[in-house]
Amino acid sequence: MTSLANKLCELKTRLREVSDLNSAGDVLYWDQATYMPPGGAEARGRQIALLARTAQEKFIDPAVGKLLDDLQPLAESLPFDSDDASLIRVTRREYEKAVRIPPDFLALFSEHSSAGYQAWTEARQANNFKKTIPFLEKTLDLSRRLAGFFPGYEHIADPLINFADYGMKTSTIRKIFSELSGRLVPLVQAITAQDPGDDSCLKQFFPEKQQLAFGEMVIEKFGFDFSRGRQDKTHHPFETRFSSGDVRIATRIQENDFGDGFFSTTHESGHALYEQGVDRVLEGTPLAQGASAALHESQSRTWENIVSRSRPFWEYFYPELQKTFPDQLGSVSLDTFYRAINRVSRSLIRTDADEVTYSLHVIIRFELELKMLEGALEVKNLPEAWNTAYLENLGIAPSKDSEGCMQDVHWFGGQIGGEFQGYALGNILSAQFYEEALKARPEIPLEISGGTFDALHGWLRENIYRHGSKFTAPELIERVTGKGMDIGPYIRYLWTKYGGLYRLP
Numbered sequence: 243m244t245s246l247a248n249k250l251c252e253l254k255t256r257l258r259e260v261s262d263l264n265s266a267g268d269v270l271y272w273d274q275a276t277y278m279p280p281g282g283a284e285a286r287g288r289q290i291a292l293l294a295r296t297a298q299e300k301f302i303d304p305a306v307g308k309l310l311d312d313l314q315p316l317a318e319s320l321p322f323d324s325d326d327a328s329l330i331r332v333t334r335r336e337y338e339k340a341v342r343i344p345p346d347f348l349a350l351f352s353e354h355s356s357a358g359y360q361a362w363t364e365a366r367q368a369n370n371f372k373k374t375i376p377f378l379e380k381t382l383d384l385s386r387r388l389a390g391f392f393p394g395y396e397h398i399a400d401p402l403i404n405f406a407d408y409g410m411k412t413s414t415i416r417k418i419f420s421e422l423s424g425r426l427v428p429l430v431q432a433i434t435a436q437d438p439g440d441d442s443c444l445k446q447f448f449p450e451k452q453q454l455a456f457g458e459m460v461i462e463k464f465g466f467d468f469s470r471g472r473q474d475k476t477h478h479p480f481e482t483r484f485s486s487g488d489v490r491i492a493t494r495i496q497e498n499d500f501g502d503g504f505f506s507t508t509h510e511s512g513h514a515l516y517e518q519g520v521d522r523v524l525e526g527t528p529l530a531q532g533a534s535a536a537l538h539e540s541q542s543r544t545w546e547n548i549v550s551r552s553r554p555f556w557e558y559f560y561p562e563l564q565k566t567f568p569d570q571l572g573s574v575s576l577d578t579f580y581r582a583i584n585r586v587s588r589s590l591i592r593t594d595a596d597e598v599t600y601s602l603h604v605i606i607r608f609e610l611e612l613k614m615l616e617g618a619l620e621v622k623n624l625p626e627a628w629n630t631a632y633l634e635n636l637g638i639a640p641s642k643d644s645e646g647c648m649q650d651v652h653w654f655g656g657q658i659g660g661e662f663q664g665y666a667l668g669n670i671l672s673a674q675f676y677e678e679a680l681k682a683r684p685e686i687p688l689e690i691s692g693g694t695f696d697a698l699h700g701w702l703r704e705n706i707y708r709h710g711s712k713f714t715a716p717e718l719i720e721r722v723t724g725k726g727m728d729i730g731p732y733i734r735y736l737w738t739k740y741g742g743l744y745r746l747p
Contacts (some may be wrong), residue, residue: 261302
């Protein structure tokens with residue numbers, strides 16, 4: 243074995259150790275978000291912080307930097323898209339970011355995030371925003387300090403956005419969001435000027451056990467491998483990956499609202515399909531994960547909306563759903579049910595929002611977190627700013643903070659900045675990728691109407707999933723579509739679908 247081959251092997255060994263430590267921390271977070279008793283929160287914060295600091299120390303070891311320097315000639319001698327060249331290139335990029343962040347700071351932020359998450363779960367249930375203020379103020383301070391490790395930015399949010407969506411900046415996203423909202427608002431106005439339709443068929447009593455079983459049956463047909471994954475319940479749905487053989491989703495069930503749990507399950511399954519589809523030879527390296535938040539969200543939104551809210555999907559699954567809930571849906575027609583799950587209205591809750599208004603929810607959050615980072619908005623005034631933004635943009639305001647600024651976990655259990663833009667960018671990409679999939683596999687809608695998803699899942703796995711993080715999001719979008727991010731397919735998709743549902747001119 244050559245010297246370079248030995249060094250590449252050593253690098254992979256070191257990276258696997260870092261990956262295992264990070265995965266152990268993810269297991270602890272998953273437990274906290276699912277089954278951990280509240281009394282374990284303080285110790286859990288210390289445990290997660292210890293693992294985060296240890297993983298960081300191992301990754302930024304100067305020996306790793308020396309290995310990357312020594313391996314640069316190998317990377318330059320290989321094709322750009324080879325696994326080894328990609329590993330060296332991407333690890334170098336992540337290493338150069340990581341060495342700027344002191345391990346003690348990362349541990350502090352991790353421990354604080356754990357405490358903030360626990361405070362949020364209790365305060366949200368009690369509708370007590372004041373309880374979260376000191377946690378959010380500290381999160382804001384830590385987020386600003388984190389950005390400060392990356393001087394030279396145009397906007398303080400840029401380094402934070404870069405963690406989730408590499409290569410994106412505040413100015414770029416604001417331009418995209420301005421164009422997107424300019425196209426969405428007329429559609430929202432045209433639809434909401436009409437009767438939104440009746441969705442009472444979804445608001446009956448649907449027992450939890452049957453909801454979970456139906457959702458799991460559907461996502462298994464999508465291609466979710468239950469021998470390498472599982473589903474549990476949580477306060478705020480999420481997906482997490484411990485390894486290629488252990489990818490988990492957590493959903494939220496409301497027995498008086500079928501749509502909440504079912505579409506949470508299909509949404510998180512899209513994330514999980516992405517992670518399960520990464521080439522297993524990339525395991526234990528920075529390549530063995532989705533390439534960006536926007537790309538990840540493109541997959542969750544594809545399976546939640548483009549697939550699971552489509553007419554062909556329910557032509558197959560609605561009879562199965564009626565058999566599962568005969569008393570609730572036995573006399574409800576497919577037309578009524580289909581219109582109910584695609585009902586457009588000015589609503590308060592992002593995760594329950596329809597496809598047409600959803601991105602407006604995201605844009606509101608994006609602008610609010612920018613204002614907090616800029617110092618233009620104090621944490622204590624967040625509820626008022628939130629309510630004003632909703633009234634101005636969606637014509638509706640929450641009556642309580644648990645339905646307003648406390649509804650999402652992101653700022654409470656993570657950082658402020660870079661947390662939300664991926665959701666709207668993912669909407670755009672979901673339609674852009676789906677258009678390409680249909681060009682290559684025009685039989686996809688027919689297969690969906692027959693309850694099979696091999697063509698779609700196979701195309702996504704081949705063109706997106708298997709690559710993991712070998713390519714940046716812009717590189718992958720270009721490879722798959724032949725151009726950059728384009729809102730055109732998404733706007734066409736929405737106008738075609740909802741123009742038909744609401745008989746728009």
